[in-house]
Amino acid sequence: METNSKETLQADFDVFDISEEFGFLLEEPLMPVLSPDLLSDHRELRLAHLALGFISMGYVWQEGQHAPAEILPKALALPFWLVSRRLGLPPILTYADSVLANWKLKDPTGDMRIGNMDLIFSFPGGDTCRGFFIVSLLVEMAASPGIMGALEVMRAIKVSDLTGIKNGLIKVTQSLEKMKEKFKFMHNHVEPAAFHGKLRIFVSGWRDNPMLPRGVMYEGVSDEPILLSGGSAAQSSAIQCFDALLCIQHEEETGAFLTRMRDYMPPAHRQLIETLSVCPPLRDFILSCSNSDLCQAYNSCVSALVDLRNYHLNTVTKRACEGRDGKIYVSSSDRLRLHISTPVGISYHTDLLSPLYLMDDTGKSCTSNVHRDMKGDLIGGDRRASSWIENADGSSRSLSSSILSCSQVKSL
Numbered sequence: 001m002e003t004n005s006k007e008t009l010q011a012d013f014d015v016f017d018i019s020e021e022f023g024f025l026l027e028e029p030l031m032p033v034l035s036p037d038l039l040s041d042h043r044e045l046r047l048a049h050l051a052l053g054f055i056s057m058g059y060v061w062q063e064g065q066h067a068p069a070e071i072l073p074k075a076l077a078l079p080f081w082l083v084s085r086r087l088g089l090p091p092i093l094t095y096a097d098s099v100l101a102n103w104k105l106k107d108p109t110g111d112m113r114i115g116n117m118d119l120i121f122s123f124p125g126g127d128t129c130r131g132f133f134i135v136s137l138l139v140e141m142a143a144s145p146g147i148m149g150a151l152e153v154m155r156a157i158k159v160s161d162l163t164g165i166k167n168g169l170i171k172v173t174q175s176l177e178k179m180k181e182k183f184k185f186m187h188n189h190v191e192p193a194a195f196h197g198k199l200r201i202f203v204s205g206w207r208d209n210p211m212l213p214r215g216v217m218y219e220g221v222s223d224e225p226i227l228l229s230g231g232s233a234a235q236s237s238a239i240q241c242f243d244a245l246l247c248i249q250h251e252e253e254t255g256a257f258l259t260r261m262r263d264y265m266p267p268a269h270r271q272l273i274e275t276l277s278v279c280p281p282l283r284d285f286i287l288s289c290s291n292s293d294l295c296q297a298y299n300s301c302v303s304a305l306v307d308l309r310n311y312h313l314n315t316v317t318k319r320a321c322e323g324r325d326g327k328i329y330v331s332s333s334d335r336l337r338l339h340i341s342t343p344v345g346i347s348y349h350t351d352l353l354s355p356l357y358l359m360d361d362t363g364k365s366c367t368s369n370v371h372r373d374m375k376g377d378l379i380g381g382d383r384r385a386s387s388w389i390e391n392a393d394g395s396s397r398s399l400s401s402s403i404l405s406c407s408q409v410k411s412l
C-alpha cells in the first residue's frame with residue numbers, strides 16, 4: 001500500500017498545519033486589506049476608528065519620537081481612511097476616540113466611578129495612561145448636565161423665556177464647577193514622568209510636528225503625505241459648546257486653532273457648536289433685557305468657565321510639565337499651544353503660573369517667565385484693560401472677586 005501518496009501527505013499537512021515548502025512557517029503572513037463594509041452602525045464604526053487609531057499611533061511612534069514611521073501601510077491606512085470617511089472624522093486617533101469612546105465598566109452593574117472604570121485600549125504609561133483618559137472622561141461626563149442646560153437656553157432664547165434662560169445657565173455653571181472638581185483627580189492619577197516619558201508621544205500627531213514635518217503617507221490612499229494633529233482635549237466639543245453659548249470671543253490665532261479642532265470632532269457634536277453659534281446671541285439678548293438675575297446667571301457662567309480654564313492651565317504647567325528637577329518644561333510646540341489655550345476675554349493671573357522654563361528645539365532650557373495678558377469680558381466688565389485683575393499696588397487679586405456686581409450691570 002502506498003503510504004506516502006500525495007493525498008495522504010496533503011491530509012497530514014492540513015491536519016498539522018504544515019506547508020510543504022515552508023514547514024511550520026506561516027505563508028504570506030502580511031495582513032490582507034480588510035474591508036470595513038460589514039460595519040453597519042455608528043457604534044461599530046466608532047469602535048473600529050478607536051482600534052485603528054490606537055494601532056496607527058503605536059505603529060508611527062513605536063521606535064520613539066526620533067524615529068517615527070513616515071508611511072502607514074495600506075493594510076492599516078486604507079480601512080482607517082474608509083472608516084473615517086463614513087464617520088466624518090480624520091484618519092488619526094482623536095479625543096472622541098481615546099476619551100469619549102474608550103471606556104468600559106469593570107463591574108457592569110456598578111456605577112461610573114474611577115475605581116470601576118477601565119480603558120478598552122491603552123498606551124504605555126500604565127496607571128497614568130488610564131488616569132489621563134479616564135479623568136478626562138469624567139470631566140466630560142460632568143459636562144453633560146451643562147450641555148442639557150445649553151440646549152435649554154437655546155430653546156428658551158427663541159421664545160424669550162427669561163426663566164428658561166436663567167435655569168439653563170445655572171445648569172451650565174454647576175456643570176462647569178463639577179468639571180473642575182473632576183479635573184482635580186488628574187493630580188492623583190497622572191504622574192508627570194510617566195505622562196511625558198511614556199504616554200505623551202503616542203497621542204502626538206503629524207502636523208506642526210518637527211519630527212514629521214511633511215506628515216505621514218497613507219499608503220493606498222494618497223500619493224502625498226497627510227498632515228493631521230494629534231489627540232487633545234482642545235477637541236472637546238463640550239467646552240466649545242459653552243464658548244459658543246456664552247459668546248466667548250477668542251483671539252484670532254486661538255480662534256483659528258479651536259475652529260480647526262472642530263474638524264476632529266464627530267460631525268453631530270460639531271453641529272451643536274455651530275447651531276449654538278448661529279443662535280440669537282445670548283450676550284446681546286441679556287444686555288437688552290436689563291434683568292439683573294439674568295446678568296448674574298450669565299456672569300457666573302463666564303466666571304466658572306474662566307475658573308476651569310485657569311485651573312487647567314495651572315495643572316498643565318504645574319503638574320503635567322514638571323520635570324525631575326521641579327522646573328516646568330514646555331516644549332516649543334506646547335509653547336505655542338499653551339499660549340493659544342488661554343481664553344480671550346479672561347485674564348490669567350501671573351501668580352497662578354510658576355515660571356516656565358521653555359525648551360528650545362534641542363531640548364535645552366532657554367527662557368523663563370511667560371506673560372499672559374487677556375481681557376475680561378463679563379457683562380458689566382471693563383473690556384479695555386485687565387485692571388480689574390490687578391490691585392492698585394500691582395499685586396493680583398482673585399478673579400472671582402473681580403466679577404462686577406449687578407448694580408454695575410444695571411448701569412449698562
Ligand code: HEM
Nearest residue numbers: 136139186232233234236239309316320337338341342343
Ligand atoms: C494633565 C492633563 C492635561 C494636559 C497636560 C493638558 C494640556 C493641554 C495643552 C498643552 C493644550 C494646548 C493645546 C494642545 O496641545 O492640543 C490644551 C488645550 C486644551 N485642553 Fe487640556 N490638558 C489636560 C487635560 C485636559 C482636560 C481633562 C480637559 C477637559 C476635558 C482639557 C481641556 C482642554 C481644552 C478645552 C483645550 C483647548 C484650549 C481652551 O479651549 O482653553 N484638558 N491642554
